[in-house]
Amino acid sequence: MKKLIMRAVGLYLNALAWIAPKKAARLGLSLFCYPFRTPLSTKQKAFLDTAIQSSFEHNEVRIQTYRWGSGPRNILLVHGWQSHTYRWKRYIESLPRDEYTIYAFDAPGHGMSGGKFLSVPLYSEVIENFIIRLGSIESIVSHSIGSFSAIYTLYRNPALASNNLVTLASPGEAQEFFDFYARTLALSPRTINLITTRFEELFKKSPRYFSAPHFASSLTVPGLIIHDEEDDDTSVVHSRRIHEAWKTSRFIMTKGFGHNLRSDLVIQEVINFLSKPSVGINEGTLVS
Secondary structure, rough: OOOHHHHHHHHHHHHHHHHHHHHHHHHHHHHHOOOOOOOOOOHHHHHHHHOOOEEEEOEEEEEEEHHHOOOOOEEEEEOOOOOOOOHHHHHHHHHHOOOEEEEOOOOOOOOOOOOOOOOOHHHHHHHHHHHHHHOOOEEEEOOOOOHHHHHHHHHHHHHOOOOOEEEEEEEEEEHHHHHHHHHHHHHHHHHHHHHHHHHHHHHOHHHOOOOOHHHOOOOOOOEEEOOOOOOOOOOHHHHHHHHHHHHOOEEEEEEEEOOOOOOOOHHHHHHHHHHHHOOOOEEOOEEE
């Protein structure tokens, strides 16, 4: 059924490409940049209410922020696509509050933040804005598109560099998202060209420009990269390539934890790294 729906969407976009090309380009790009907002449950909201909450404006969009703890070491948690700050609950509960001040925010179009649109460039701008507001950040822990965006942020503005960066299940190439949807929706070359042109008009760069391994090649901070070999959302190949490009990184592969990497073993590896960053080491596979 899902395959039939996707093909129906593709047929619709291919027809629009001839009848209303601007609309086809706009709707086609929305598949990449308009997340489905996951509503917060009562349980999730109750946990988030344990934080000191605030907000700031970015491009007229309200960004919801959270803070736990009052320690001298500040850490920023950056969630992934169609997620929100609650995904970090077990990390927040595991980090000593007298040692760390833990910051997080909901990305535009996610959680309690405003907006409907999210892209890597926009997410990167919000990360940059938030760090500048704080003054500096010691550590960044990120997941999925949050990892891609964090890497891109430090590539764009090296002056923001934290003391270390953790990436979990990072994607690798924006072009691969295009290729995936083109295949899945059976988009015509005309439709693909219209969507690509719209992307370039909006972001002033081609999709091929947005490459996490390329961005990571400029990083000099210690990094921890974790990815599951059975990740069905983003291939572990991406993190291997990021690790090869990022000379001061350490790579750990897991098995059985999937894209979300929800495991006490992963959490402990991250906390150990934050406590004492070590680089240039490839670990064996962590198994569920």
